[in-house]
Amino acid sequence: MSLERVLTQVDSDLEEATNRLLELLRIQSISTDPAYAKDCDAAADWLVADLKSIGFEASKRETPGHPMVVAHGRGSGTHAMFYGHYDVQPVDPIELWAKPPFEPAVEKTAKGKVIRGRGASDDKGQLMTFVEACRAWKAVYGTLPDRVSIFFEGEEESGSPSLIPFMKENRDELTADVALICDTGLFGDSTPAIVTRLRGLLGEEITITGPNKDLHSGMYGGIARNPIRVLAKIIASLHDHTGRIMVPGFYDGVADLPADIAQQWNDLGFENAEFLGEVGLGLPAGEDGRTGLEMIWSRPTCEVNGISGGYQGDGFKTVLPSQASAKISFRLVPGQDPLRLRENFRAFVQAQLPEDCTVEFAPHGASAASEMATDHPAFEKARQALSDEWPNEAAFVGCGGSIPIAGYFKDILDMDALLIGFGKDDDQIHSPNEKYDLSSFHKGIRSWVRVLDALAK
Amino acid sequence: MSLERVLTQVDSDLEEATNRLLELLRIQSISTDPAYAKDCDAAADWLVADLKSIGFEASKRETPGHPMVVAHGRGSGTHAMFYGHYDVQPVDPIELWAKPPFEPAVEKTAKGKVIRGRGASDDKGQLMTFVEACRAWKAVYGTLPDRVSIFFEGEEESGSPSLIPFMKENRDELTADVALICDTGLFGDSTPAIVTRLRGLLGEEITITGPNKDLHSGMYGGIARNPIRVLAKIIASLHDHTGRIMVPGFYDGVADLPADIAQQWNDLGFENAEFLGEVGLGLPAGEDGRTGLEMIWSRPTCEVNGISGGYQGDGFKTVLPSQASAKISFRLVPGQDPLRLRENFRAFVQAQLPEDCTVEFAPHGASAASEMATDHPAFEKARQALSDEWPNEAAFVGCGGSIPIAGYFKDILDMDALLIGFGKDDDQIHSPNEKYDLSSFHKGIRSWVRVLDALAK
Numbered sequence: 001m002s003l004e005r006v007l008t009q010v011d012s013d014l015e016e017a018t019n020r021l022l023e024l025l026r027i028q029s030i031s032t033d034p035a036y037a038k039d040c041d042a043a044a045d046w047l048v049a050d051l052k053s054i055g056f057e058a059s060k061r062e063t064p065g066h067p068m069v070v071a072h073g074r075g076s077g078t079h080a081m082f083y084g085h086y087d088v089q090p091v092d093p094i095e096l097w098a099k100p101p102f103e104p105a106v107e108k109t110a111k112g113k114v115i116r117g118r119g120a121s122d123d124k125g126q127l128m129t130f131v132e133a134c135r136a137w138k139a140v141y142g143t144l145p146d147r148v149s150i151f152f153e154g155e156e157e158s159g160s161p162s163l164i165p166f167m168k169e170n171r172d173e174l175t176a177d178v179a180l181i182c183d184t185g186l187f188g189d190s191t192p193a194i195v196t197r198l199r200g201l202l203g204e205e206i207t208i209t210g211p212n213k214d215l216h217s218g219m220y221g222g223i224a225r226n227p228i229r230v231l232a233k234i235i236a237s238l239h240d241h242t243g244r245i246m247v248p249g250f251y252d253g254v255a256d257l258p259a260d261i262a263q264q265w266n267d268l269g270f271e272n273a274e275f276l277g278e279v280g281l282g283l284p285a286g287e288d289g290r291t292g293l294e295m296i297w298s299r300p301t302c303e304v305n306g307i308s309g310g311y312q313g314d315g316f317k318t319v320l321p322s323q324a325s326a327k328i329s330f331r332l333v334p335g336q337d338p339l340r341l342r343e344n345f346r347a348f349v350q351a352q353l354p355e356d357c358t359v360e361f362a363p364h365g366a367s368a369a370s371e372m373a374t375d376h377p378a379f380e381k382a383r384q385a386l387s388d389e390w391p392n393e394a395a396f397v398g399c400g401g402s403i404p405i406a407g408y409f410k411d412i413l414d415m416d417a418l419l420i421g422f423g424k425d426d427d428q429i430h431s432p433n434e435k436y437d438l439s440s441f442h443k444g445i446r447s448w449v450r451v452l453d454a455l456a457k
Numbered sequence: 458m459s460l461e462r463v464l465t466q467v468d469s470d471l472e473e474a475t476n477r478l479l480e481l482l483r484i485q486s487i488s489t490d491p492a493y494a495k496d497c498d499a500a501a502d503w504l505v506a507d508l509k510s511i512g513f514e515a516s517k518r519e520t521p522g523h524p525m526v527v528a529h530g531r532g533s534g535t536h537a538m539f540y541g542h543y544d545v546q547p548v549d550p551i552e553l554w555a556k557p558p559f560e561p562a563v564e565k566t567a568k569g570k571v572i573r574g575r576g577a578s579d580d581k582g583q584l585m586t587f588v589e590a591c592r593a594w595k596a597v598y599g600t601l602p603d604r605v606s607i608f609f610e611g612e613e614e615s616g617s618p619s620l621i622p623f624m625k626e627n628r629d630e631l632t633a634d635v636a637l638i639c640d641t642g643l644f645g646d647s648t649p650a651i652v653t654r655l656r657g658l659l660g661e662e663i664t665i666t667g668p669n670k671d672l673h674s675g676m677y678g679g680i681a682r683n684p685i686r687v688l689a690k691i692i693a694s695l696h697d698h699t700g701r702i703m704v705p706g707f708y709d710g711v712a713d714l715p716a717d718i719a720q721q722w723n724d725l726g727f728e729n730a731e732f733l734g735e736v737g738l739g740l741p742a743g744e745d746g747r748t749g750l751e752m753i754w755s756r757p758t759c760e761v762n763g764i765s766g767g768y769q770g771d772g773f774k775t776v777l778p779s780q781a782s783a784k785i786s787f788r789l790v791p792g793q794d795p796l797r798l799r800e801n802f803r804a805f806v807q808a809q810l811p812e813d814c815t816v817e818f819a820p821h822g823a824s825a826a827s828e829m830a831t832d833h834p835a836f837e838k839a840r841q842a843l844s845d846e847w848p849n850e851a852a853f854v855g856c857g858g859s860i861p862i863a864g865y866f867k868d869i870l871d872m873d874a875l876l877i878g879f880g881k882d883d884d885q886i887h888s889p890n891e892k893y894d895l896s897s898f899h900k901g902i903r904s905w906v907r908v909l910d911a912l913a914k
Contacts, residue, residue: 199675201675201775203773211736211737211738217786217788217857219857221788222743222753223729223752223753225740226742226760229692229695231764232688232689232690233693235690236692236694279668279681280667280668280669280670281682283682283812284680292680295680296677296679299679301679303674305767305776305778306766306767306774306778307688307766307769307781308764308765309761309765310761310762310784312763312765312784316660316662316762316784316821318760319763324764327767329674329678331674331675400674400675400676401673401675401676402675
């Protein structure tokens, strides 16, 4: 089967594809607000109908919340399971939208045409890139190059309460050779990216108690222990002068980046000064000798997300407070065991505590990092396919945060996921005036056409 | 003139003296509440009348706030200016008083008789010890052993807004050889104390800004500067491991305690474990090698009175905050220049600031420590006189906080002050059920009889 014919079909059908997306975008499928439950249902119905129209065996599946959409398309070769979500974020503050969020349209901008409307990028535009790619294959050849399943949820923007139970109940049906997830972005404007590493997260709140009540610093200052000072000393001791984290055993199991991935990251041309300059900073603050991308994608961190103690109002009170507390979190990388690190962290804090202070710990989440098995042939095939479509070579990249669905596919269905998306940093997802570049949509469809082709080989 | 005769007069007149105090305590002279302005006025009138009745040339002096009382009694020898305040604290929470706060009475308790009522200790009971001592001298000999002036204010519990202008306008009239102030306490239960050192105070609020907005720790964690960590590191650097403060020049001009004072303090039998145990602590947290009393009376401190940054609500947010701030204060001792230390502290902070962070400083007060010229003969005379009255030898002690009036006498009138008082730690001043031990009142009167005698010699 000739790839070129399918790509030509995509190009010639772009206007119709765009109109279909606009139709889906008009459905107000805000999942977090019960007032829009019928709209969520309507979006699921729309997708089922559309998938049926191109030959998928598609059905809406009820859950205690919003329905899932599951579809299967026949084909040989790799069995790919595609995931996206049809629900969208609320639109507040509505007054900041230049046009109504559910009256989407193609707009010309200085940077090219964009599809404007709530959900254009997150995630309706992205999921439709895949549906349109399938449609093009079917239009040209009447069949798909692979066996393709599709799984859309309608609760991604409201915490996915039905997702894990549904995956567990439908384990066999949802399991494929590899998962495809379209909910991420390009690197910069024109470099396609496959996210293969996601950092985990460990959160701990610590509260240090010194005196049994707030004291006056005139009467007690100098002799009495100040828990803010104890806390500051512990926080300061978490990193050495090279930025290395000092919790014992913290780096156990942490491997350096494979040379080929390191090379790909270096080739991305990431500029620390540019990235930091946009938020008013200038100097990378991580471990000495690490690149900026390593700092955010492949190195573990320890951060203080909040600190509190003593008098915080206007003016001044010369109080020696009884307590001080901090919310501390660790971004974890593959090889680190969150629960073991929690114990190590607690022991590290305890060891520094003066005898007459006590500490309480409150756990806030502990999820391990995930790393895709990029030696699965699908990864390199997809990378090549994407590189063929875009001006720049595609890269296996990291993600500093977490994308829960990828972990669920791995943990529940034992599937690695190809996280491929075409969003841009300026898409304003979750914000007013959300948009998706028409070029993201167009080249996104073409990208999936190529990936489906590559996976079949 | 025989001292014994006057002391005997005090003993025999105690019941009448107590009744006079109860009369003064019935006047609801709450200075901070305008509803009690007439009561404040009435208290001043009562004092003027009482002082006139024992031969003082006494007058009520109007101010923009509550009136002052100034009185002069003839005598030879040392000219002593006695200060006290007739205004009292509010009585809230009124429901916690066992009896109405302005219906004072003598009560028997397990620890002996007490005079219960608002102002019993702070400061009506204390100021009347001096008035009664004068009355006894007059009763026995028709004259005072010294030239005595008296100065009562009625705004001490509401910030003394009229005090400094009044002192400046009446500088000549209010200046004497030495000031006597009765608004402090005994050391423990039976050791009379003359406060000769008061620590100063320097306050600074620092706010460190890193990124120009709050960042997500998934996207930026590892590469972006976290101002909480910067702040914690600065706070941790303020003390070395021996408890010494590391701001350059901090100890310039700070002298060790004279040997005789150090000996007096050692003889006080202050127990760190007991003092700290009452507030749930156990280990003195000041400089290595210093006694507990040095830590609170004669050594400078640096404390963090409040700290704030990032997410402080319930639960967890993985934010990298834009700002973090702390309220930091220094208790100062004689020899330290607050304004120079402010500059040194700011430079110390600036020197540790990463290039891409900024800091803002907000000053909160800068008052130098004060130290009485204890080589003025009045100090040793008074100390001997107090030692004669009480079971334990009197000591020159320090005060970790500040007593503004002592500084004003020094700065405005160039007078050293003998801070002598008979309050006890359990007097519950500023709280419900305030009391003054009848023994404090009785032995307080006797103490002033002896001090007036000693000053005349």
